[in-house]
Amino acid sequence: MNPFDAAQLAPETRVTICDRCGSRIAGLCQPLDAAALDEISAESQQVVLPAHSTIFREGDPAGKVFTLIEGFAKLSRLLPDGKQQVVGFRFAGDVIGYTTLGSYPFDAELLTEARICRLERRQLDALLQRYPKLERRLLDLCVQELTATQEQLVTVGRRSAEARVAAFLLSLVAAERRRGTERQVLEMPMTRADIADFLGLTLETVSRSLTAFRKRGWIREPLHHRVELLDVAAISDLAEGLASER
């Protein structure tokens, strides 16, 4: 079942939406049975927010937990001197804003219009009591996220500019696969500046790298905010620092 389908099923009940939402594949609700879904859907709200809205800001009291049902989001931290570091991007099915800390440790903004499932922290805590599987699931997701962030640390810390951009493109493929879909042309709704802030580069360097890839025939950008990877092997080799020994 494609997680995007939920969007097209407008006049249905909450339960059915929950049943089909992306979170059943990748997210929080994955291990829940019908009864639990019923309960969680009664306590959660679904909202649609426009592109570029802020879900929450760094330092806000962490009172809610969100699941991205459809759309793309950006998580970032701000430095005192105004520079920002994007700590991650989020895709359909991903959980956003769960933390055991008192306040959110980063900003969360939408890159596109998005459908979001919103749940009060205290309601989630009550659900955790009732469904221990849910706590286990949360731990799984946290470990996954931690591993991904460590991987990103390797990318930012030890790879050349072009290798970072290559690694970023591959992470888009991985995210697509995680959602269970597998299209040729990927959505890439982030700007060059967003990508640069994710990779620890400037937007000019990102732009130049992508131009270089295009000239080498490795990628195509058929539309604004879309990429197709034409030579995944070359991109992978570059990402791994093997230059172009092909």
Place this chain on the structure above:
Amino acid sequence: MNPFDAAQLAPETRVTICDRCGSRIAGLCQPLDAAALDEISAESQQVVLPAHSTIFREGDPAGKVFTLIEGFAKLSRLLPDGKQQVVGFRFAGDVIGYTTLGSYPFDAELLTEARICRLERRQLDALLQRYPKLERRLLDLCVQELTATQEQLVTVGRRSAEARVAAFLLSLVAAERRRGTERQVLEMPMTRADIADFLGLTLETVSRSLTAFRKRGWIREPLHHRVELLDVAAISDLAEGLASER
């Protein structure tokens, strides 16, 4: 109670060691009562390993979970081209190697001789069943680690070389504080190369930065692998990118 005390209490039973081990302050066992500690101590083993031993390697099946009772460890990932990225350092009381994945996602090596508490994964899973607080604790620790790793991403991605070294020194202070101790002279058992691999720099750059700090009177290195921060304010300002507007 100082977590280091356990080391000096040689001829005592396991229970008492557990009772006094660093993990009671910072680590996994923090929320457990006497009965649970009793049980966990019966199932866990304490070992002392020499400096530079490998606890596990990236890709090894994740069959055990470790708690560092005393000593220092380094977690790192290796790139195909041989460069390494240190993803974190671990201190007394820290848990190492808990993951819901099948295999460890990084190498774990000791920097010093260390006392380690070792527990089988399946025994831990059984304990998780019995003591739900433990699962919650694990989630807390994971969230903390994730937040720290994101912070490190900001450091590596957006700060200048000297600012990164300054941030690293401050993280040593934070770790010292987390352990509940508060000395002037900090232990810094990692080499310049380790620090460089943590910060995404070269060892020469780290060396030059520390020399610069020393010449400015910001730090002192009274002994090999020891630092004292003499001007925390200046170091903090630099870490935050405020140059030296003082």
Place this chain on the structure above:
DNA sequence: GGGCGGCGTCGAACGGATTCAAGGCGGTCT
């Protein structure tokens, strides 16, 4: 239509960190 602002691309010059190379210091082994 014209103006404007956001976004992307590109060239030239610059600069911070790396690379390369040499040397010092403190251990340990023979």
Place this chain on the structure above:
DNA sequence: AGACCGCCTTGAATCCGTTCGACGCCGCCC
């Protein structure tokens, strides 16, 4: 002692990515 090795420091040259400037494209609003 002397030789060796790991680790650290320092200097000089180099290079990769940034900075700065200019321009093109597109959509939006007046």
